[in-house]
Amino acid sequence: MKRFWAVFQARNLEFFRDRASLGWNLLFPVLLLAGFSFIFSGDGRPAYKIGILNQGQALTQVQSPIEQAFRATKHIEFVDYGSEEKALRKLDQHGIDLLISYPTKQYWLNTESPQGYLAEKIFLGSHQNFTRLETNSAGVRYVDWVLPGILAMNMMFSSLFGVGYVIVRYRKNSVLKRLKATPLSAFEFVSAQLASRLFIVMFMSSVVYTGCNFFFDFYMQGSYLDLFIVGAMGAICLISLGLLVASKSKSEELTGGLLNMTSWPMMLLSGVWFSLEGAPQALKTFADFLPLTHLVTGARKVITEGASLADISYHLGILALMSAVFLGLGAWLFDWHTERK
Known part of the structure; x- marks a missing residue:
């Protein structure tokens, strides 16, 4: 036990006398928590990401109550796109889970995306008479x-x-x-x-x-x-x-x-x-x-x-x-x- 205690004491003294490593062990968790609190501030990272097509033009118009209510849904991040080609590419690459066009009453789904499947269920819970389209490419898993x-x-x-x-x-x-x-x-x-x-x-x-x-x-x-x-x-x-x-x-x-x-x-x-x-x-x-x-x-x-x-x-x-x-x-x-x- 004396030999064990001697080694135990020596290693502890070595650690606590190393001011650099001691300070880092105290500082790193604080910095990590501060970073997480900033990155995921508010309601945290959204569970789904939905693209809205041609929203730049639609902003000049009054949004329907259904659209306003849908945009207020928690844990969903809405990304506006002015280019259909760019939006569909993001959908193919799992950058977004669903793409919606309110002026044409259409929405696009990547059939390879499990997140997209659930996002579609949420969307259809409050929207009717929208045409379902799938991406033309083979899709990126x-x-x-x-x-x-x-x-x-x-x-x-x-x-x-x-x-x-x-x-x-x-x-x-x-x-x-x-x-x-x-x-x-x-x-x-x-x-x-x-x-x-x-x-x-x-x-x-x-x-x-x-x-x-x-x-x-x-x-x-x-x-x-x-x-x-x-x-x-x-x-x-x-x-x-x-x-x-x-x-x-x-x-x-x-x-x-x-x-x-x-x-x-x-x-x-x-x-x-x-x-x-x-x-x-x-x-x-x-x-x-x-x-x-x-x-x-x-x-x-x-x-x-x-x-x-x-x-x-x-x-x-x-x-x-x-x-x-x-x-x-x-x-x-x-x-x-x-x-x-």
């Missing part, structure tokens, strides 16, 4: 729509945590201190780490996609080469971010907290699980600063819309710019030593 998000999220965790913890462990074990005595520069070391992790991430992601495609027969409109390039650009950006986070940290606990702070907003706000269509503009603007947003959006456009690299050049450009900034800062701030300053 939810598993096809969510595929880019799941693969990108897996790449994110592998890139951030696979690099961050390794660098910190090297620093704590004095491996970096020994490497500094060699002609190796910080930029060369960081670049080599990036290339190694990029190979691992892309190899594993390709294996996972190929294996799952054998069972699920994924929907694919674009080029597999374009999809690979988008994935590689996103992986480079995320790995560079992981290198930046671990560039100076000497504590694994602190590094874990910083990586969680980096990954959680991306997992929630980058369109991995649900579309940000109709979300507040401030939230969309914040999401544009997250690397995972551009990776998921670019990959999803290639898969579901058949977009080329030129069509998603904006997202590729943002990823390239972020990669250059993260890698440059990571090499500049990189610390070889274990001693705390």
